[in-house]
Amino acid sequence: MPDAAQELATVRCFLKERLQRDYTTLRGYETERSNVRQLLERTAEGESNSLLLIGPRGAGKTTLINAVLTDLMVKKSFVDNTLIVSLDGNLHTDDRIALKSITVQMCLENVADGKVFGSFAENLAFLLQCLKAGDKKSKSVVFIIEEFDLFCTHHNQTLLYNLFDVSQSAQAPICVIGVTCRLDVIELLEKRVKSRFSHRQVFLFPSSEAFEEYTALFEQLLHIPSNKELKLNSDRVDSLELLKSQVFTFHRNHFDPVEYEFEKKIVENWNKHIAKLIKLPSVLKLLQTLYDFDISEAFLKTFVFRLVAQLKPNEPHITVEQMAALASQYECDDKIELLCGLSVLEICLIIAIKHHSEIYDHDPFNFEIIFARFSKFAKVSSTMQNVERAIVLKAFEHLRIVELIMPLSVGGLGKVQKEFEMHKMALTYGQIQQAVNKYQALPTEVAQWALSSLI
Amino acid sequence: MEQICAALEPQFPCRETTIKTLGELIGNCEEAYPAAIYLFGHTGTGKSALTKAFLQQCRKQQKVRVAQLNAIECYTTKILLENVLDALAPQGAEETAKRADNMLEFVNELRRWHDQENNSSYLIAVDNAERLRDMDANVLPVLLRLQQLTSLNLCVLLVSQLPFEKYYNKTGLSEIITLHMAQYNKAETLRILSADFVHVQRQLLAGLSGNEKGLRKCEQAMTPEFYSNYLSLFLSVFYKACRDVPELKLTARKCFSIYIEPVLAGTIEATDVSRLWRHIAGPLRAALTQIYMRFDKPADELEQQSNESDQSVRKLAQSLELPYYGKYLLIASFLASHNSAKQDKRLFVKHHGKQKKRMQTVNAKAKTTDKMSTTLGPKSFSIDRLLAIFYAILEEKVGLTCNLLSQISTLVHLKLLSFVSGEQNIMDGSARLQCTVGLEFVLHIGKVVGFNVRQYLCDFM
């Protein structure tokens, strides 16, 4: 029945989009959220301030800020007398670029259709003078600086210095919010900069013993809301439109629930199914492993995304098997996968390397050494006889290309000839042993050799 | 998405799972793309080809804008960015729209497009992605977060040979979906190779066009099972040394002509596998020494070049024509870089006092083979020492002329010697060279000029 397929498609589409493009719904972190929110509100009332938001990747730092902004967007006062400038350390790789984009975002006079003129010094002077000109009454500016740590590497940290300086002195009210995933970020600041920074820091750490929340989150991500929930959610999103900045763009194709319309029964039995799924002990076990693997929300999202992607008309529901298969993909070790893809010859080399580094505990090795060891084995073995040295060398190089072994000196090409260039092993004995066991149709003698170095 | 998979599966046998997964993730351009996909596996597993074909299908069937680029080619970030822009730009975009000096401009450009025409989707595939690590620090993170930054429905596919863990830096990277393309197992390899049958047959017939009986014989001899028999023989020799399918394919084609020739000649029946095996075994083993070498020769030359290659080093030593003194210089340099300077007196001076056996020297004798200097590689030496040894081992007297000195530089040019340090200050004797040729090579050179190298090597006494 086509319409069912249709429905399924919309469900899949909806879930995917919500997983991928919902930048503004933050779960948990109530205190931090309110904390930041109050800060911003006070800024809107004309108080300068500065803050660092610190947390590991995928913890939801950016989401938090977005969420807070979205909350504030409904407040007329905030929208009117704040100006939001967002910078990203990856994009604004030096102060000159950063400064230009600031001037653009603040729509200052010397901007002509998105182009900024004048030297760095001029622009900086101009900007500062603009900020000085203002006082408590004038519009307050919120600087949101992603990848804050990268800005610390800029020359003299000029920009940071000036921003913090302004935020200290009684000029136009500004608020500097730095977002970073480096805990030691404070140490990166120069003394003069550090002294001007109000040491206000907010840490985001996903808690590692909240498995219930994790499962709840899992259910939430898969849960399809009823239509009226959609409604109010969509209003909230619409309010984002007020945020007018051509750089600060997460709202552009933020997912908008308004397009979606679900039949009651479908929603019900989908959600029911999910609820049932969650109850299953096997599923819980899977989730537990995932949770041990990585506790961040982003990780779970990608996992769920891939689950959802597998929905098809002929398998309209998420099954335990699918989850198990997917989870196993996360568990298995890429390197072992690669090892199993090698030819027997290359495996032999790996084994030779293993023996060498066992005997001379982790001494570096070069091709000659390994080749000598290998050919000892080749003499007695039946499979590995009459393999040309040149071929073995190629195999060795292949290992190096796949970076199962790494040269000691970086860029060592040229000076030393490659037969003699020293390498170290980028594998553990455990991995090698597993690979040997896992390898399809490995000659027994090779397996034997892997176990004991004596031939 | 179904059509795409349907179009691809015949092209790529044994890759159904990967195609399916890709189809699920980016098969449908109405649905949201994931931010980034990482596709890795060994060479010759068809990563690049598959991605390429997949993107082409997307472009054809769903009007998705695709950009495919090779990271090696992008030796500056600018080139990378501009190539992407160039490929993705909406038609009728003026040249200036395709310029980007830095990341910011690049991202802004993309953002602008969002205003111009929304709900079109973009795919960017980067081959040899491991090179991205060597580029500017911000390239990789931005690519991974490009969807969020540009707010376009956009996905970046990274294709590489390395596991993704090799990319981690100290601040970590944002989430990415990794897909592994497993190496083909033996059965799959066999299947893929036998898919080559038609091509081989066509070649064969084309080659035989002209003589009738040859054609007829070929017609009835050249059957799929005949070919698959051949392939199983072939794999039994090659599979252990090489699993790279394109490589195998090439070699298989090369050797097949030898395999079938007696059948065409009528000396062996097409059904008599054992005799065919006896016939082919030699050439196959010979070809095994040639694998990876990519010598592209007409089949008739194959066996003669293979049997010349098995003593390749001797061949080389003879084929490499050096002037007489050049040869001696080479030998001298080898001795210089594989003996310690302390030994020189003992080795080269006629009447050195008989060295007394001290305990330590006895111990030195008992050194393990893999600590021999010939395996640990050459040490460096100064030009003066080289010349001294040269004169010591050369019987006749020869003037130290600039022709002789220029020989040294010639050897350096030929990469037989190489500078270790001090290329620029050769004037004061601080420049140091080392000899880059192997032992057996020098042994052969020595044979040619009638000089026993071994007896001058510390390792062998």
Next chain:
Amino acid sequence: MDPTISVSKGCFVYKNNATRAGKKTPAKRKHSSVLGQEITAQPFYSAYSECWQKLESHIAQLQHQSYSRTLEHLIEYVKKESVGIGDKDDEILPTAALLTGINQPDHLNQFETLTRRLHSENAARVCVLQSRDCSTLKAAVEAMVYNLIEAQSAGGALSAEELDCDEEIERDRKRLRRTQCTMKQLKAWYLNNFDTSQNRRALVIILPDFECFNTAVLQDFILILSAHSSSLPFVLVLGVATAMSAVHSTLPYHVSSKIKLRVFQTQPAPAGLNEMLDKVLLSPQYTFHLSGKAFKFLTYIFLYYDFSIQGFIQGFKYCLMEHYFGGNAYALCTDYSQALTRIKSLTHDDMETIRRLPSFRPYVEGINDCKRIIAVLTDDDYLKKKLPQLLRDCMLHFMLFRCSLEFFTELVHDLPRCPLGKLRRELYVNCLNKPITQQTEYKECWQMLGFLSKYEFVTKISKCIACTEQFISNDIEPLELGDACASSMRNQLKEIQQLLTNVVMATMETSGPAATAATAPLAGSTDLTHVASRHELKAQLLQRSKQDKEQQPTTEYAKALQLILQHIETHLVMKYLRPLQNAPPLHELYIFSDISTVRRNIIGAPRAALHTALNNPHFYMQCKCCELQDQSQLVSTLPDLSVVYKLHLECGRMINLFDWLQAFRSVLRASEDLNEDTQQEQIDPQIQARFTRAVAELQFLGYIKMSKRKTDHATRLTW
């Protein structure tokens, strides 16, 4: 912007061939007039230049044909690849590895010819990448793209469609800066110029000096090319100096799996040299010859030092100059007819130079009429009358020499262990240096010839005759004086021929003594029957065997063989293959033998020169002040540098500066008597300054280096 425009204009002009030719010729003229008018006008110079021109053109043509074969294969391969590239989808780069010899400079022009050929046939666009342009990947790619796009019209004649595509290129180039030379650019350019099926071109990239490339760059470069090879028909040509293994040692697995190699072998350098020697230097059509020593010397340089044919040619040219610049008398070293005309223009002192030739003396002594002797020695005109005859004899001698050399070579070159050497040049040297018949190797040869079986021998001799015949008819007869030489040579051959027939006949009938030997046993056997004692029997057997022994050599065949060998020796070897010292008079005019000057000027010996300069400054400075009785002597008047140098020669590896200074001072003081107090009183700063300066200079020359380990000690860098 401006430079590129101007460049494009320049190329516009260049595209017309006529103008380019016009540009070149005046340059050549200017070049040749480096020497002043007064020299170029001289007859000897004209003789020299024409001789050199002939030789040069001959050599060039020879070399061309020597590697044209490889060239053909290469071009044909390139064409095939460029056609076949359309259908293949996998990214495999067709690569031709050209195994050139180790002497890279020699082979550059080879690649140039390749380029020219490809352009002229409109088969491909070619770009030659030197390793020096490719220090980084960026540089390499840019250089390649730039050359491919810019370097058109190098192909000389351009067909119509080529022309209009050049218009395209003009337009491209308007906005082509070095930095925008990317693969993208190249692709675009190729698409709008060539991608139509009828004029599809290969893009040939030539790396003439493969070994010199930075490996990392090379690998990436190849990877890039192969990645594009599906859309752009690249063909890579590697000039490999050493061997194929070099290629695989530079290209690891992931790169070599992207190319397919076709190996092309060029003629090895020594073979090339031999060919050139046989065809050019030893050819009778040139009246100029090298003496055995000079010849050997040049080949020696080639074989022992550098396999550089160019170098060899230059050396030869030098000999040529050296020879002709000996004076106008040497202008006679040319064709006979010309020589006759030249004789008239000879001045008195030219005649004197001729009289001063060493081989003139025996000639004079040979004359037994004192009046004529005086005439020859004093009267120029008389000598001039005599000259033509003398010259004629000389030339004839050399021709005959050459012919018999041909014969002789054929005779001995394939004997076991070839004692006299297997190559024509070796024999040439041997014969010229000393009377060959006295050499032991020669005797050995003769023995071996004796041992040959009849069949072998006959075939050999007849082969000798045949190829000599051929040589005569091909090379000798076209020359003037050729007939004379040919006739006398032919007579020789005839005699040998019929001697040979004797040999053939000889074996037909069983020879007399052999017959008696045949009958003797019968008789012997008869009386053997009634022999009394074992004693007699033994005696009889003994003497019978003796009989056999002395009968053995006296067969007809052996006699005939001895005869013919005898004849060859006397009439061919003795007569014609004479060593230089008893060559006909005035042969110095034709043979260059002044080896010492050549050696001094061709091979520089920097260290030796430096040593002499420092050890014995007088040698160069020719000043009164520092003439030395013996080398080791130390004189205060010597330059400080050389004093310091000589002192440091006496020291060991480490030199204590203070002792050195003392020695230096004592040397300088040697002149005025030094008594105790002067010894004690400390060094006067001037001397110290001079010393320091000298040491600094010595260090600059690279003899010493201040040691870091021991304070105020210097290390010797030479011994």
